Amino acid sequence: MEKIGVLITHQPLPYLEQELTRRGCRLFRLWEAPETSRLEFCRENSAAIRAIVGNSNFGADAATIDALPKVEIIASFSVGLDKVDLVKCKERGIRVTNTPDVLTDDVADLAIGLAISVMRRIPSADKYVRSGAWKKGDYTLTTRFSGKTVGILGLGRIGIAIAKRAEAFDCPISYYSRTEKPYPNYTYYSTPVDLASNCDVLVVACALTEETHHIVNRAVIDALGPKGVLINIGRGPHVDESELVAALVEGRLGGAGLDVFENEPHVPDELFGLDNVVLVPHVGSATIETRTAMADLVLGNLEAHFLNKPLLTPVV
């Protein structure tokens, strides 16, 4: 990849930056340009830029793509591509790749970890002990996770990995998806409200599309109810966040474990004081192991493209 210009939209893993440099790429660091002049930055360097490396928050919209007529490939350091204008890419014949599968285990691990953390109040226990307030005979009543019904919105790779883990806790599994899937042990519901009415823990694990935007709305939250727990390891816009905040503040929902938010890194500060809410900053795939594997996929896709070999994980 000698001399190939690569636009990086975000501050990448040091390993990815090192490996691109080692392969002779010329790096254009979009995140270092002032926010107001990023399109200009693209136009100025458009003669050299043939590839874009994006991530789940910083992809490539139509204007960015238009500013870069020589771009041939967008290799995203993410599974979700909702920040990449795929229609535009198809029109232009730009190839798009993502990093599927490598983060499935991490996201599923975190989903179960969040559910236990919320129900057993682990972060609030930690805060309590560290405050020095623990006295003999004190205890907080918490909620058992084992055996609770886990409802999954979207039974894709991540949803299935979550189901497999939850089964080891003797949790009955139910799910919603557009069509029923061949998992006879899992109960299918044809609407999110029906799923939420019939589960204790609702996990959002579907892709973000127009149909799944605000798939968790007030009706779903009310169906989950004051003992129900919502886990979102999907995307922030899957959940109507203002309805979620209102339900948690009013005690209409039992608890929530959230890895994603509608306007990251903004998090509604009404949630900061709630012990039944566990908040983590979009770290579903934030492990050394997974980030390295994702970087290797980005590098592999770029290399394959410029050597005219089949892409490893093409989407477009």
Place this chain on the structure above:
Amino acid sequence: MAMPSLELDSRYEEKPKLLLLQPINGPFKTALSQKFELVKADESPLPLPTFLSTHCLQIKALFILAPTVTVDSSLLDQLPSLGLVAAISAGVDHIHLDACRKRGVVVTNAGETFTPDVADFAVGLLVDVLRKVTMADRFVKNGLWMGKGDLPLGSRVSGKRVGIVGLGSIGSHVAKRLMAFGCPISYFSRAPKPNFPSYRYFSSVLDLACENDVLVLSCALTAETHNIINRDVMVALGKDGIIINVGRGALIDEPELVRCLKEGVIGGAGLDVFVNEPDVPKELFQMENVVLSDHRAVTTPESFKGVSELVIANLDAFFSGKPLLSPVSS
């Protein structure tokens, strides 16, 4: 004339006496007092030895609510008619089993009623420490996500090699859960467990620590397991290794644990139990690589209900001469 004899009999039958040394209240007290005459040492103005010699020479059953009371030879000597000590905990390190056995006193514990909750909690702590959940929650709730702070990457849970110290009911449930995360399981116990052929057995804790990324402590505290996790074991576990303790605080040499965490000899720890609860070594409060909790692994309504029913069933069985449901073997 038909007499409702059974009903009358049970109504007027004298309730068996049950000795309590600690205050008790709530629905469990109500449930116990429906079946038993509660002899409450804690409510008497008399000193305990006087109370026991005055009121308890005929007492056959003792209920121990919390492990803050030690049942030793001197207590047992004051209760010559005692046949049963019914404990509410899973661990019975506060009850001297040898002393009980010598006097023909049987001991019952929580059996398996706490198993799912403790196993869940161990997995929760494990995911939390590796994925920095509590640390991340603190980070977000302190408003640090807006570009001001930086959260280090976590470590993958799936595939981590997990060594379980004590493959009893709780240990085997931890193993079952972690198998679903793709974690290879090995264990240390006094003898190999033929029921679990897919788990690798180690006859020494040191070897177990050498071959694993995570140690989960779920064994009973006995003379042999006291400080079973010493500095050598932690050195063998290594700088990325983590320890999860849902057993008893004294399974670990606590001052050494604090030193090893401080010096980076091990990578982190998730601790629900401590040597001198509720006192926790203050050095831990400043550490980012530990998750601390207040011995809450069993605090769910399901566990409380299950153990209450089990205690009553054990007492019923004892007083009617039937086999006990959860006797502890010494």
